Amino acid sequence: MTDLVPLRRALISVSDKTGLVDLAQALAARGVELLSTGGTALALRKAGLSVRDVADVTGFPEMMDGRVKTLHPKVHGGLLALRDDQEHLAAMEAHGIAPIDLLVVNLYPFEETVAKGAAYADCIENIDIGGPAMIRAAAKNHAFVNVVTDVEDYHALLAELDANDDQTTLAFRKKLAQIAYARTAAYDAAVSTWMAAAIGEQTPRRRAFAGTLAQSLRYGENPHQKAAFYVDGSNRPGVATATQHQGKELSYNNINDTDAAFELVAEFDPAEGPACAIIKHANPCGVARGATLAEAYSRAFDCDRTSAFGGIVALNQTLDAATAEEIVKIFTEVVIAPGADDAAKEIFAAKKNLRLLTTDGLPDAKAALLAYRQVAGGFLVQDKDTGHVSAADLKVVTRIAPTDAQIADLLFAWNVAKHVKSNAIVYVRDGATVGVGAGQMSRVDSALIAAKKAERMAEALGLAEPLTKGSAVASDAFFPFPDGLLEAAAAGATCVIQPGGSMRDDEVIAAADEAGLAMVFTGQRHFRH
CATH class of the missing domain: 3.40.140.20 (AICAR transformylase, duplication domain)
Incomplete structure (x- = not known):
């Protein structure tokens, strides 16, 4: 495979316009020809950039409400052609196919559409077809083509070009290709999971799960185990969506125990009074209600003071100063709550190793969710236990x-x-x-x-x-x-x-x-x- 590949021609078609103009301006400054479609082309022209419509390249207009625009040999040939294969080069010349060296695509916002509770027909319309097809084509041909699917990789692309005289290395293109395939896999997983629920299929023949890296962890349950934390985009209030105000990086065990603590304390409606749960090794060592949050904490602490040392504290109401004063009397790993007032934050600030997480809400203890666990050769899937009496x-x-x-x-x-x-x-x-x-x-x-x-x-x-x-x-x-x-x-x-x-x-x-x-x-x- 060729190592360094120059970048002369780019196809950009994005749903998320974040960083679009800056990227396109940087590419144009390097002499890269820009191809684009629809709203992306319009945004680039408004920024004063010269853009060629894909319709001009293919000789076919966008049609069927934009469903058909990039599904054409002049697009896919430009992405898939092997630049060191004479037969491929001859076919390109015979059919007027120009190479595409960079594909920048992010997909229709299907996940966001589903999260908003959109109707079935609207969800279907937000399933991208051309985008995944182009991404997979470009990723397959990473020997010659760069494919960027995430906004956060724009800077990395430009840095790579700066470092290599407007060329990219094979190692860089391989990394982009892996990211691209993971993105289309996650997208397809989201579609198939949504559709199974939409048609009432409780045990689909094939099931896929996907996540986005939130954090590379120092290690797993034990120092010899590698680990990472991925989020599923569901935005359920909890450790995955929390804001960390202070303290060192969360560990694998911290995340696991904090989740257990917050899911437990969510069983107690804050409108019915303060509640506190203290967790150690995923089990509660104290849970209590109280007239105040401080009282709830103290009563939970008094259940098992020994085990509470180095534990996780979860609260169902906003952390206040009086409760914070009680918590800092012993070593605590993590405190998670819907919120925390300034006085409480100031008290915690003196304990630099204490992590404080706030979530702006409690998880719905009755929400229908799936829980899954890996076993040798497969994984078990079940409904989350939301049983109440x-x-x-x-x-x-x-x-x-x-x-x-x-x-x-x-x-x-x-x-x-x-x-x-x-x-x-x-x-x-x-x-x-x-x-x-x-x-x-x-x-x-x-x-x-x-x-x-x-x-x-x-x-x-x-x-x-x-x-x-x-x-x-x-x-x-x-x-x-x-x-x-x-x-x-x-x-x-x-x-x-x-x-x-x-x-x-x-x-x-x-x-x-x-x-x-x-x-x-x-x-x-x-x-x-």
């Missing part, structure tokens, strides 16, 4: 019915259990977690671990007894035997929420009655692996 959905199965106050704690515990790794046991008292057992192979062990943590915190706080006394307890899945339930009762729980559905439900209900517990079934489980 209300008091009206609960089925009382014991002789004793829970009080209104107990129901409130049961529902709180249930919402938290959804975000705890299975097997999950969550004790709650007065709108705050007081014990969390996560990720155990046995539900009995989860109940014991959560209770033991509560005992240790009672000692640390100087309490006469653990706060699990008089608590509500949630189990993310049914109790297969009475043993786990009885451990919760031994810890002091007075009411239980669980899915039900075990072959031994009758035994578990009988055990609850004998222990004097109130128990409700949800008919819904929340496994989280």
Whole structure:
């Protein structure tokens, strides 16, 4: 392959006009002939640049509302011809095809159109045909042709020309080609994913996912693992869309845990009061409501002060100074909130390693989304767990019915259990977690671990007894035997929420009655692996 290739002729056709005129002026100053179409040509002429219409090159006008303009041998021949192949050169001469050395194309804004909730017909009209065809042709022929699909690469192109006497290197063209194929792949993925949803196809035969690099990470879960962070363009409020106000670069684990924390705290409507979630290794070590945000944080912190050290704090309301003063009393990795006032930012500024993220909103905990996970040889896809239950959905199965106050704690515990790794046991008292057992192979062990943590915190706080006394307890899945339930009762729980559905439900209900517990079934489980 030829290394250095001069740039004499460029075809520019862009939907996003950002940086267009500056690029075209820089190319024209280098003596590059400019070809263009439609609105792009108009914008360049308005800037005083000399532009030749593609229609003049092909001998065919744009037609069918612009659907047909670049799908022509004089365009694709100019992009695909091998400049070192005599037969190709002869064909070009015979048919009046001139080479195109640079293609600058960004595609119809399909993703943006879908994000706006446009009608089906409007989405279809925003599927680009000529653009991807030209991009793929130019990228295939990167031995001779440069293809630029992203505005952020305009500067890199000009820098490459400056460094090589208005020529480009093969290594540079290869890099542009890879970017171009990734762009068309992402575009096709967006179209196919949207269409599957639009026609109600829940399990399409082929499924594609795509993302755009947001950050190259120092490493993954461990220092020997390489990692990067990609965003999917969905604009769901969270770590992917947040503004980072201070602190060092987020790590792989920071991003994973911050996402877990913010998705959990979003379960609690800010209109119903402040809430805080503290996460460590993707599991909550404390979740609470409070009369103020500072109180919510303090109550969440008191669930497990040991685990909260070096954790992630998520808030459902704007961070204020009083809450910031409490948070900075211990080492915290990340704080994420819908917003932060100036006084809070000033307090955090003294903690240079503390990352503060704001999102201008909370994610919709009930929004229909897909979740996927890689396995050997493939990946699993499922609906995100958006299951919710209300008091009206609960089925009382014991002789004793829970009080209104107990129901409130049961529902709180249930919402938290959804975000705890299975097997999950969550004790709650007065709108705050007081014990969390996560990720155990046995539900009995989860109940014991959560209770033991509560005992240790009672000692640390100087309490006469653990706060699990008089608590509500949630189990993310049914109790297969009475043993786990009885451990919760031994810890002091007075009411239980669980899915039900075990072959031994009758035994578990009988055990609850004998222990004097109130128990409700949800008919819904929340496994989280």
